[in-house]
Amino acid sequence: xxxxxxxxxxxxxxxxxxxxxxxxxxxxxxxxxxxxxxxxxxxxxxxxxxxxxxxxxxxxxxxxxxxxxxxxxxxxxxxxxxxxxxxxxxxxxxxxxxxxxxxxxxxxxxxxxxxxxxxxxxxxxxxxxxxxxxxxxxxxxxxxxxxxxxxxxxxxxxxxxxxxxxxxxxxxxxxxxxxxxxxxxxxxxxxxxxxxxxxxxxxxxxxxxxxxxxxxxxxxxxxxxxxxxxxxxxxxxxxxxxxxxxxxxxxxxxxxxxxxxxxxxxxxxxxxxxxxxxxxxxxxxxxxxxxxxxxxxxxxxxxxxxxxxxxxxxxxxxxxxxxxxxxxx
Amino acid sequence: xxxxxxxxxxxxxxxxxxxxxxxxxxxxxxxxxxxxxxxxxxxxxxxxxxxxxxxxxxxxxxxxxxxxxxxxxxxxxxxxxxxxxxxxxxxxxxxxxxxxxxxxxxxxxxxxxxxxxxxxxxxxxxxxxxxxxxxxxxxxxxxxxxxxxxxxxxxxxxxxxxxxxxxxxxxxxxxxxxxxxxxxxxxxxxxxxxxxxxxxxxxxxxxxxxxxxxxxxxxxxxxxxxxxxxxxxxxxxxxxxxxxxxxxxxxxxxxxxxxxxxxxxxxxxxxxxxxxxxxxxxxxxxxxxxxxxxxxxxxxxxxxxxxxxxxxxxxxxxxxxxxxxxxxxxxxxxxxxxxxxxxxxxxxxxxxxxxxxxxxxxxxxxxxxxxxxxxxxxxxxxxxxxxxxxxxxxxxxxxxxxxxxxxxxxxxxxxxxxxxxxxxxxxxxxxxxxxxxxxxxxxxxxxxxxxxxxxxxxxxxxxxxxxxxxxxxxxxxxxxxxxxxxxxxxxxxxxxxxxxxxxxxxxxxxxxxxxxxxxxxxxxxxxxxxxxxxxxxxxxxxxxxxxxxxxxxxxxxxxxxxxxxxxxxxxxxxxxxxxxxxxxxxxxxxxxxxxxxxxxxxxxxxxxxxxxxxxxxxxxxxxxxxxxxxxxxxxxxxxxxxxxxxxxxxxxx
Numbered sequence: 008x009x010x011x012x013x014x015x016x017x018x019x020x021x022x023x024x025x026x027x028x029x030x031x032x033x034x035x036x037x038x039x040x041x042x043x044x045x046x047x048x049x050x051x052x053x054x055x056x057x058x059x060x061x062x063x064x065x066x067x068x069x070x071x072x073x074x075x076x077x078x079x080x081x082x083x084x085x086x087x088x089x090x091x092x093x094x095x096x097x098x099x100x101x102x103x104x105x106x107x108x109x110x111x112x113x114x115x116x117x118x119x120x121x122x123x124x125x126x127x128x129x130x131x132x133x134x135x136x137x138x139x140x141x142x143x144x145x146x147x148x149x150x151x152x153x154x155x156x157x158x159x160x161x162x163x164x165x166x167x168x169x170x171x172x173x174x175x176x177x178x179x180x181x182x183x184x185x186x187x188x189x190x191x192x193x194x195x196x197x198x199x200x201x202x203x204x205x206x207x208x209x210x211x212x213x214x215x216x217x218x219x220x221x222x223x224x225x226x227x228x229x230x231x232x233x234x235x236x237x238x239x240x241x242x243x244x245x246x247x248x249x250x251x252x253x254x255x256x257x258x259x260x261x262x263x264x265x266x267x268x269x270x271x272x273x274x275x276x277x278x279x280x281x282x283x284x285x286x287x288x289x290x291x292x293x294x295x296x297x298x299x300x301x302x303x304x305x306x307x308x309x310x311x312x313x314x315x316x317x318x319x320x321x322x323x324x325x326x327x328x329x330x331x332x333x334x335x336x
Numbered sequence: 337x338x339x340x341x342x343x344x345x346x347x348x349x350x351x352x353x354x355x356x357x358x359x360x361x362x363x364x365x366x367x368x369x370x371x372x373x374x375x376x377x378x379x380x381x382x383x384x385x386x387x388x389x390x391x392x393x394x395x396x397x398x399x400x401x402x403x404x405x406x407x408x409x410x411x412x413x414x415x416x417x418x419x420x421x422x423x424x425x426x427x428x429x430x431x432x433x434x435x436x437x438x439x440x441x442x443x444x445x446x447x448x449x450x451x452x453x454x455x456x457x458x459x460x461x462x463x464x465x466x467x468x469x470x471x472x473x474x475x476x477x478x479x480x481x482x483x484x485x486x487x488x489x490x491x492x493x494x495x496x497x498x499x500x501x502x503x504x505x506x507x508x509x510x511x512x513x514x515x516x517x518x519x520x521x522x523x524x525x526x527x528x529x530x531x532x533x534x535x536x537x538x539x540x541x542x543x544x545x546x547x548x549x550x551x552x553x554x555x556x557x558x559x560x561x562x563x564x565x566x567x568x569x570x571x572x573x574x575x576x577x578x579x580x581x582x583x584x585x586x587x588x589x590x591x592x593x594x595x596x597x598x599x600x601x602x603x604x605x606x607x608x609x610x611x612x613x614x615x616x617x618x619x620x621x622x623x624x625x626x627x628x629x630x631x632x633x634x635x636x637x638x639x640x641x642x643x644x645x646x647x648x649x650x651x652x653x654x655x656x657x658x659x660x661x662x663x664x665x666x667x668x669x670x671x672x673x674x675x676x677x678x679x680x681x682x683x684x685x686x687x688x689x690x691x692x693x694x695x696x697x698x699x700x701x702x703x704x705x706x707x708x709x710x711x712x713x714x715x716x717x718x719x720x721x722x723x724x725x726x727x728x729x730x731x732x733x734x735x736x737x738x739x740x741x742x743x744x745x746x747x748x749x750x751x752x753x754x755x756x757x758x759x760x761x762x763x764x765x766x767x768x769x770x771x772x773x774x775x776x777x778x779x780x781x782x783x784x785x786x787x788x789x790x791x792x793x794x795x796x797x798x799x800x801x802x803x804x805x806x807x808x809x810x811x812x813x814x815x816x817x818x819x820x821x822x823x824x825x826x827x828x829x830x831x832x833x834x835x836x837x838x839x840x841x842x843x844x845x846x847x848x849x850x851x852x853x854x855x856x857x858x859x860x861x862x863x864x865x866x867x868x869x870x871x872x873x874x875x876x877x878x879x880x881x882x883x884x885x886x887x888x889x890x891x892x893x894x895x896x897x898x899x900x901x902x903x904x905x906x907x908x909x910x911x912x913x914x915x916x917x918x919x920x921x922x923x924x925x926x927x928x929x930x931x932x933x934x935x936x937x938x939x940x941x942x943x944x945x946x947x948x949x950x951x952x953x954x955x956x957x958x959x960x961x962x963x964x965x966x967x968x969x970x971x972x973x974x975x976x977x978x979x980x981x982x983x984x985x986x987x988x989x
Binding site: 023024028036236250255270292314 | 464467468470471472473474475476477479480481483559563566567570571572573583586587590593594600604607608610611612614615616705707730734735736737738739742743745746747750751752753754755756764765768769800802813816
């Protein structure tokens with residue numbers, strides 16, 4: 008019960024933040040250039056009334072404040088506004104692309120989190136062992152690794168593996184095969200096959216920072232008085248580690264992972280461009296290049312809402328994991 | 337008789353906060369190497385283009401050449417020399433990253449300090465601003481804005497401005513956190529009380545104190561900025577052709593990894609090298625700026641060498657410690673924390689183990705519990721209830737812990753797990769050794785909590801530690817300690833962290849526990865008042881050695897080691913005039929890494945003789961059962977009364 012009220016309060020706080028950030032970004036995108044530039048310069052020239060009609064359809068003839076107001080009222084009613092591309096529906100487009108992107112973002116986050124916890128906890132418990140040194144240096148390597156470079160490297164590795172094998176062992180392009188397999192099982196396997204490399208990319212670039220964090224938070228807890236007291240009670244080391252150390256050392260990571268959602272999403276944008284997925288990243292670049300204000304706005308809105316939801320999830324998890332937080336605020 | 341007390345030596349001038357930073361940084365070999373690497377990359381990027389024969393935008397007739405003498409990194413399909421391009425790209429990337437870090441540092445510091453200093457509404461508002469910047473992926477907004485500026489022909493400055501505007505939040509959060517803590521400190525309150533303006537306090541008192549965390553977080557930010565800029569350029573919204581950046585070079589090479597691999601690998605490896613170096617430098621800086629965080633020594637196997645005992649331990653002696661030594665392996669060499677400790681506890685006896693911090697009291701206690709870190713080496717003998725504890729295998733030790741020997745720690749605020757209920761933690765102490773049912777353990781927990789005086793214990797089992805006061809928490813810890821009727825309770829400064837009134841209650845609880853269970857108590861403390869109140873016998877430790885031991889009456893009435901006397905004289909007493917200056921032992925305890933030769937107390941001793949530094953004095957009997965380690969008590973000391981007793985133990989004014 009307490010948690011529900013807590014969550015609602017957090018949501019209410021998020022609304023003004025969303026309001027201000029959408030306004031600022033709307034201004035920036037609206038000022039970024041003329042989405043009809045290409046239409047105006049087309050040869051042979053497009054008749055002026057067509058251009059005027061397009062301007063009216065996109066609201067370009069209105070002052071920018073009015074345009075934001077129209078956009079906002081539209082969004083509240085579930086209308087994301089017209090796209091520069093006459094045939095595209097922004098809502099539909101975002102819906103399908105979000106599904107594609109979240110598919111590998113969520114899987115990657117899950118794998119990266121599990122990996123980070125394992126690596127971080129082992130590093131901390133076996134501090135200064137060869138395993139700790141190995142994990143630490145791997146962590147530093149992937150922290151410094153540019154995501155796009157790693158993605159291209161893995162893609163190239165996949166291509167070479169396929170060339171060696173003489174058949175497609177591992178998919179390197181796209182989020183699914185152009186001609187999907189006829190059976191449901193085949194389709195799922197096809198999707199999973201395409202997920203492998205982008206997911207590995209995203210896992211590797213994100214787990215490093217998290218495992219470093221998990222290591223230091225575990226070390227803090229291992230040095231704490233209550234872990235000493237638990238040992239002094241005569242508990243087995245395994246019980247002390249599992250019940251006392253791990254339990255408290257996991258809580259801070261929850262927040263870090265949720266706050267890092269934006270970074271994972273940004274990594275996904277880059278990864279998608281390398282593996283040529285038609286996901287959110289691809290849509291963002293396409294919309295920016297087409298100066299499609301409403302599409303960019305919809306993209307950012309979805310990203311912002313996702314971030315807010317993730318923060319909320321983190322707060323709730325935190326409150327559930329740490330009894331001290333429940334009473335505060 | 338000297339009427340003047342020896343002046344309390346002023347604390348050694350605090351070393352400047354920056355002194356030693358350089359030394360510590362240099363000792364961090366990886367960071368030092370990384371700094372060298374970064375300087376090399378920097379000069380490669382900024383000086384290299386001046387010396388190299390090709391310009392970055394120069395088209396040579398050799399296109400798509402693999403690395404050769406003329407083109408050490410090869411050329412691209414248009415004939416650009418890759419070395420020239422990588423130098424230019426590195427230059428652009430570094431310029432942008434450094435500018436981003438600088439801008440973010442300035443904005444983040446100002447906002448962080450203001451938010452942390454003013455708190456309240458200002459803080460809430462500024463933190464909402466931070467939230468705002470965290471709600472969208474940086475790279476997406478940077479792409480939108482970068483696209484804006486790409487049209488207007490903006491160069492690296494604009495990209496840097498956009499990234500800085502999006503990246504200051506991390507610095508602001510770090511700074512705010514530190515300032516929130518600082519604000520409560522005395523020197524800030526003092527400055528405010530003296531009427532300093534807020535601006536002056538922020539500049540003169542707060543800024544220097546947040547400098548260290550700022551430097552570390554900004555260093556790391558340089559790496560983040562490099563990765564962000566190259567990624568932005570990679571997706572086409574950063575540095576625009578004809579200029580180039582490392583990200584752009586990788587982007588152009590991605591379709592030709594197989595045919596012209598050099599185009600792909602060289603720029604990518606340079607990014608990796610830069611980011612890696614910066615992270616290592618940041619790590620080194622963190623360690624250098626915060627010495628408490630320095631890496632511990634390499635792990636060493638926990639070593640224990642039990643000594644052969646020839647003497648028979650009488651039945652009524654519960655604990656007999658002989659020649660206990662504990663040595664810690666540290667970077668700067670071995671540190672003997674406990675040197676030759678002899679101690680005996682009879683069943684049901686309360687012994688006060690007294691000494692300043694660092695005298696080895698707590699390490700001795702940890703040795704008794706088998707809780708020393710793996711860097712420690714233990715030797716000597718700890719005979720407990722018919723068992724040798726030095727070198728005892730962990731599974732056997734575990735069975736003793738909490739059942740025969742229990743421990744109460746200093747700070748009850750931190751010695752209970754914050755995420756488990758009181759009932760769970762107390763019942764667990766019962767179950768781990770008695771293997772009874774959950775219900776029985778809970779019933780026993782209620783009983784135990786009643787014993788230590790927790791009101792309404794039954795209804796508080798489901799509460800968490802944060803719902804208890806400090807004194808109540810310490811009672812909970814004591815309840816856990818007596819859960820299995822131990823023979824010995826080690827209480828390590830159990831009241832130090834508590835208010836004076838609460839101290840008395842906790843001591844009363846301990847006394848009640850002793851009466852009820854008949855357990856012996858080893859009370860570790862630096863507070864002689866507590867010892868006087870509860871202890872049958874007193875043992876005084878100095879610099880890892882026992883220097884005096886005897887019944888409380890003997891030691892208090894006839895302190896025979898000058899250090900003990902100093903301790904007694906430094907206790908404020910109601911039976912002395914209030915305007916009388918309080919005696920303090922001059923100087924401070926010696927560093928355990930640089931102990932003086934002979935008697936470790938000699939340099940601070942008012943009655944030292946040259947012989948004091950010649951050999952470590954043994955414990956010798958003063959009266960039956962009262963031993964002290966002072967040269968003046970040994971026959972040798974008696975032989976030289978002139979030098980040794982130019983003043984007998986001086987009377988304190």
